[in-house]
Amino acid sequence: xxxxxxxxxxxxxxxxxxxxxxxxxxxxxxxxxxxxxxxxxxxxxxxxxxxxxxxxxxxxxxxxxxxxxxxxxxxxxxxxxxxxxxxxxxxxxxxxxxxxxxxxxxxxxxxxxxxxxxxxxxxxxxxxxxxxxxxxxxxxxxxxxxxxxxxxxxxxxxxxxxxxxxxxxxxxxxxxxxxxxxxxxxxxxxxxxxxxxxxxxxxxxxxxxxxxxxxxxxxxxxxxxxxxxxxxxxxxxxxxxxxxxxxxxxxxxxxxxxxxxxxxxxxxxxxxxxxxxxxxxxxxxxxxxxxxxxxxxxxxxxxxxxxxxxxxxxxxxxxxxxxxxxxxxxxxxxxxxxxxxxxxxxxxxxxxxxxxxxxxxxxxxxx
Amino acid sequence: xxxxxxxxxxxxxxxxxxxxxxxxxxxxxxxxxxxxxxxxxxxxxxxxxxxxxxxxxxxxxxxxxxxxxxxxxxxxxxxxxxxxxxxxxxxxxxxxxxxxxxxxxxxxxxxxxxxxxxxxxxxxxxxxxxxxxxxxxxxxxxxxxxxxxxxxxxxxxxxxxxxxxxxxxxxxxxxxxxxxxxxxxxxxxxxxxxxxxxxxxxxxxxxxxxxxxxxxxxxxxxxxxxxxxxxxxxxxxxxxxxxxxxxxxxxxxxxxxxxxxxxxxxxxxxxxxxxxxxxxxxxxxxxxxxxxxxxxxxxxxxxx
Numbered sequence: 001x002x003x004x005x006x007x008x009x010x011x012x013x014x015x016x017x018x019x020x021x022x023x024x025x026x027x028x029x030x031x032x033x034x035x036x037x038x039x040x041x042x043x044x045x046x047x048x049x050x051x052x053x054x055x056x057x058x059x060x061x062x063x064x065x066x067x068x069x070x071x072x073x074x075x076x077x078x079x080x081x082x083x084x085x086x087x088x089x090x091x092x093x094x095x096x097x098x099x100x101x102x103x104x105x106x107x108x109x110x111x112x113x114x115x116x117x118x119x120x121x122x123x124x125x126x127x128x129x130x131x132x133x134x135x136x137x138x139x140x141x142x143x144x145x146x147x148x149x150x151x152x153x154x155x156x157x158x159x160x161x162x163x164x165x166x167x168x169x170x171x172x173x174x175x176x177x178x179x180x181x182x183x184x185x186x187x188x189x190x191x192x193x194x195x196x197x198x199x200x201x202x203x204x205x206x207x208x209x210x211x212x213x214x215x216x217x218x219x220x221x222x223x224x225x226x227x228x229x230x231x232x233x234x235x236x237x238x239x240x241x242x243x244x245x246x247x248x249x250x251x252x253x254x255x256x257x258x259x260x261x262x263x264x265x266x267x268x269x270x271x272x273x274x275x276x277x278x279x280x281x282x283x284x285x286x287x288x289x290x291x292x293x294x295x296x297x298x299x300x301x302x303x304x305x306x307x308x309x310x311x312x313x314x315x316x317x318x319x320x321x322x323x324x325x326x327x328x329x330x331x332x333x334x335x336x337x338x339x340x341x342x343x344x345x346x347x348x349x350x351x352x353x354x355x356x357x358x359x360x361x362x363x364x365x366x367x
Numbered sequence: 368x369x370x371x372x373x374x375x376x377x378x379x380x381x382x383x384x385x386x387x388x389x390x391x392x393x394x395x396x397x398x399x400x401x402x403x404x405x406x407x408x409x410x411x412x413x414x415x416x417x418x419x420x421x422x423x424x425x426x427x428x429x430x431x432x433x434x435x436x437x438x439x440x441x442x443x444x445x446x447x448x449x450x451x452x453x454x455x456x457x458x459x460x461x462x463x464x465x466x467x468x469x470x471x472x473x474x475x476x477x478x479x480x481x482x483x484x485x486x487x488x489x490x491x492x493x494x495x496x497x498x499x500x501x502x503x504x505x506x507x508x509x510x511x512x513x514x515x516x517x518x519x520x521x522x523x524x525x526x527x528x529x530x531x532x533x534x535x536x537x538x539x540x541x542x543x544x545x546x547x548x549x550x551x552x553x554x555x556x557x558x559x560x561x562x563x564x565x566x567x568x569x570x571x572x573x574x575x576x577x578x579x580x581x582x583x584x585x586x587x588x589x590x591x592x593x594x595x596x597x598x599x600x601x602x603x604x605x606x607x608x609x610x611x612x613x614x615x616x617x618x619x620x621x622x623x624x625x626x627x628x629x630x631x632x633x634x635x636x637x638x639x640x641x642x643x644x645x646x647x648x649x650x651x652x653x654x655x656x657x658x659x660x661x662x663x664x665x666x667x668x669x670x671x
Contacts, residue, residue, distance in 0.1 A: 050567075050571060051570075051571075052567050052570065052571075071570075072567075072570045072571050073570060073571060073572070073573035073574075074573075077571065078571065079567075079568075079571050081564050081567075081568065083562075083564060085562065085564035085565055085567065085568040087565060087568070087582075087583065087586075088587070089586040089587065089589075090586075098569075098572055098574075098582070099571075099572035099573055102569075102572055102573040102574045102575075102578055103573050146572075150572075
């Protein structure tokens with residue numbers, strides 16, 4: 001059993017609240033990603049599990065043990081640091097063997113485990129080198145190897161890919177997924193990169209300003225963001241938001257914003273009818289917007305826009321439109337190619353809309 | 368060690384000569400300074416060593432290598448060599464241990480630690496004369512603090528600076544104190560350049576305090592250790608002021624290190640020939656030692 005539980009963890013650094021009342025259970029053998037912008041407290045949370053920081057309040061549980069008062073070295077965890085923190089004066093072999101030496105693991109067993117990890121990670125030919133003689137990707141592997149030989153219950157990773165170039169990052173992402181599958185151990189992975197979170201995490205926990213905003217499977221986070229922050233943080237380019245007034249029209253509601261009119265379905269109308277004021281924030285993702293045509297059905301929202309900027313990516317074009325004072329971002333088919341300044345009719349289906357309470361920012365379920 | 372590129376003048380054409388010209392242009396101030404104060408005295412010393420001096424200090428007869436042979440092979444030189452060796456061991460080893468210890472204390476993250484850092488480093492700003500006078504007072508056989516401490520401990524009084532067995536340790540103590548600030552500053556800088564992540568990594572890896580010190584701190588400090596050792600030895604070899612003020616090389620030549628012996632020969636006995644030979648001997652000795660240090664210690668040093 002190697003579940004990890006944060007039970008109402010709070011961490012202060014002087015006046016700064018780095019982690020604020022965080023409760024979260026990471027299941028045995030799960031790959032959980034802690035995701036958030038820089039300074040959101042995700043690294044602090046990880047360091048609390050590692051035992052490198054003591055929580056101001058709350059309990060940390062690893063397996064069935066409360067570990068608050070247990071030294072880092074006795075927590076049965078291994079950590080991969082962002083800058084790898086390899087011992088620069090030791091060879092690759094010694095770096096990987098160091099923790100076992102400190103724990104008086106028998107020499108032969110040490111040797112066996114180092115060779116095994118080196119084999120897994122393709123480091124066999126590099127064992128005698130010093131970290132300075134390795135490339136960034138190789139150092140990253142050594143850092144992983146150093147963690148693997150420990151055979152820990154929980155792997156902690158603090159942005160381990162952020163020092164790699166884009167291509168290597170994609171490759172290493174896949175290797176980490178495979179590694180997790182092979183080791184069958186709990187992984188807690190900290191990143192600010194939503195692509196890493198989406199591709200690797202079995203669940204994603206999204207933090208901001210020390211508070212947990214949502215924990216869910218990646219697709220659920222994407223499809224049903226818990227609040228405006230999550231909706232805007234996940235997805236690139238981010239979701240477009242509109243502040244709208246609600247008006248009744250027959251037995252349905254219509255959300256009217258600057259230049260947009262959304263006719264809502266019965267279910268949506270019902271959900272929004274519970275709001276205390278006739279105001280709502282609604283959002284639509286850039287990929288759900290298409291260039292409109294006159295033959296659109298009644299469930300389509302139409303808006304007249306002017307093309308602001310066009311970024312052609314080959315497979316698609318990312319276009320910014322202006323609607324009154326608002327800007328809207330859309331991911332469109334590369335053809336027809338749009339020109340800046342052109343007037344375009346855009347549309348999106350009303351069932352694609354996400355609704356949020358304008359007061360609290362919380363999602364309003366409409367299903 | 369940076370290796371100086373050897374300028375190959377042969378068969379490299381104009382560019383090389385032009386580069387050399389440029390190089391000399393940048394180098395001439397130091398070439399002049401070094402020539403005046405290092406190269407000329409060095410050559411002159413070697414030259415003087417070939418001549419005897421008359422009792423008035425004038426250059427006497429040419430004796431060739433005879434003077435080198437008799438002085439460097441003589442018991443006086445061997446004695447001062449032995450004193451210098453002892454003095455070096457007495458000052459360098461404790462200097463490193465204490466300097467590293469103080470630097471580790473000063474490296475703690477505590478409120479007001481900068482006050483202690485300043486205190487620990489303060490001997491850098493103390494001149495040899497001031498330090499010597501201070502220790503002369505402390506070691507004074509009737510009114511000094513050391514005497515008082517011995518009295519308190521019920522031990523017999525010691526006149527440290529006049530005791531042939533204690534004079535060298537007492538002078539060494541002053542020297543350690545004097546050089547401690549520098550060692551502390553250098554070690555502190557070395558400690559602060561070790562990334563915090565390595566210590567965290569060692570913590571998770573299960574290293575004890577001692578293990579962390581032996582396997583992380585010391586190896587990461589090895590360039591600093593080499594530097595402090597070399598500087599400490601150089602300082603020991605060229606120590607003069609404290610010996611001059613505290614003991615004048617006595618009692619019974621117990622504190623006559625080579626440099627002081629050179630001073631005595633040259634400026635008390637006006638025997639420039641003998642002094643020159645000793646100076647050349649010291650030069651060769653320091654050159655050899657530095658070569659050995661670079662050759663053997665360098666290998667064990669890890670540079671990032």
